[in-house]
Amino acid sequence: MSMIEVNHLTKKFGDFYSIQNVHLQIPKGEVFGFLGPNGAGKSTTIRHLMGFLQPTEGSCFINGLNCREASATIQQFVGYLPGEIAFIDKMTGKQFIHFIAQLRGMNDYTHAEKLMHFFELDASRLIKKMSKGMKQKVGLVCAFMHHPEIVILDEPTSGLDPLMQTKFIEFILAEKDKGTTIFMSSHMIEEVEKTCDRVAIINAGKIVATETITDLKKRKSKKYMLEFQDEQELTRFLDEEYVLERISSTKVMITITGDLQAFLHTLSNYKIIDLDVISQSLEDIFMHYYENGGAQS
Numbered sequence: 001m002s003m004i005e006v007n008h009l010t011k012k013f014g015d016f017y018s019i020q021n022v023h024l025q026i027p028k029g030e031v032f033g034f035l036g037p038n039g040a041g042k043s044t045t046i047r048h049l050m051g052f053l054q055p056t057e058g059s060c061f062i063n064g065l066n067c068r069e070a071s072a073t074i075q076q077f078v079g080y081l082p083g084e085i086a087f088i089d090k091m092t093g094k095q096f097i098h099f100i101a102q103l104r105g106m107n108d109y110t111h112a113e114k115l116m117h118f119f120e121l122d123a124s125r126l127i128k129k130m131s132k133g134m135k136q137k138v139g140l141v142c143a144f145m146h147h148p149e150i151v152i153l154d155e156p157t158s159g160l161d162p163l164m165q166t167k168f169i170e171f172i173l174a175e176k177d178k179g180t181t182i183f184m185s186s187h188m189i190e191e192v193e194k195t196c197d198r199v200a201i202i203n204a205g206k207i208v209a210t211e212t213i214t215d216l217k218k219r220k221s222k223k224y225m226l227e228f229q230d231e232q233e234l235t236r237f238l239d240e241e242y243v244l245e246r247i248s249s250t251k252v253m254i255t256i257t258g259d260l261q262a263f264l265h266t267l268s269n270y271k272i273i274d275l276d277v278i279s280q281s282l283e284d285i286f287m288h289y290y291e292n293g294g295a296q297s
């Protein structure tokens with residue numbers, strides 16, 4: 001049985017389709033990424049999972065429970081991090097964390113304390129005086145403090161600095177080892193690549209692809225900026241059969257899809273003074289799907 005199941009979910013706001021025919025099945029223990037640009041429909045899908053929205057068509061289930069009908073029960077056991085957290089500003093971080101814990105009937109804060117320590121959160125401050133990143137950490141502590149088996153995170157790293165983003169990835173990988181089922185939305189391919197088993201890509205309310213990270217990586221091309229020691233070295237390199245764009249007399253941009261090994265081997269024969277990896281943007285990856293007719297794989 002899937003832990004999370006979204007069946008042909010459609011939501012219309014007036015005449016506008018926020019999401020259309022979204023279909024997802026996430027088995028126990030899977031870390032699933034939900035990628036898409038701003039306004040693609042990620043939060044709308046997630047809000048249905050938490051039972052906050054009534055579908056126009058379709059349905060969703062968590063652990064076999066209908067998300068709309070069993071909303072209260074689901075909110076009790078699922079770990080949830082909303083995209084925009086509505087905090088009670090007058091509380092300190094700690095008071096808020098205890099408040100949420102009590103709503104869940106918890107009275108042991110040991111794990112919450114551990115999480116605060118891990119995320120380096122000083123929760124004694126008033127929430128209204130906290131930065132966006134600190135508030136995000138409060139949200140993460142609330143999402144994980146009751147050892148949930150299923151976790152739903154709406155853009156979990158938004159507002160976190162790069163060091164914390166790395167810590168977050170480490171944290172998710174540890175949760176994955178424990179067997180936690182995680183569904184997380186993001187618009188950053190890198191964090192999804194590092195943590196998830198599978199990913200669905202949503203654009204303009206429709207799923208354009210669902211695939212394993214292994215397959216995504218195989219298909220993904222990467223660009224490298226190479227700077228050669230001098231023009232002669234670059235000229236020599238032009239004989240190699242690579243798709244490249246000449247940037248200057250000593251610099252080229254190369255696109256590599258798939259096998260890196262052969263590329264690295266070739267590079268070892270040249271005098272290179274600098275190499276930069278240019279990450280492929282989400283849009284570039286979408287282009288790939290559009291070029292293939294946006295077919296679902």
Ligand SMILES: Nc1ncnc2c1ncn2[C@@H]1O[C@H](COP(=O)(O)OP(=O)(O)OP(=O)(O)O)[C@@H](O)[C@H]1O
Pocket residue numbers: 013017018019036037038039040041042043044045083187
């Ligand atoms: N309550 C609402 N009323 C009208 N339109 C809405 C409502 N909620 C969402 N939408 C629209 O539905 C579309 C999808 O929004 P959603 O918030 O799900 O996107 P998202 O993928 O989470 O984007 P982001 O990355 O910016 O958070 C957007 O065009 C948004 O304006």
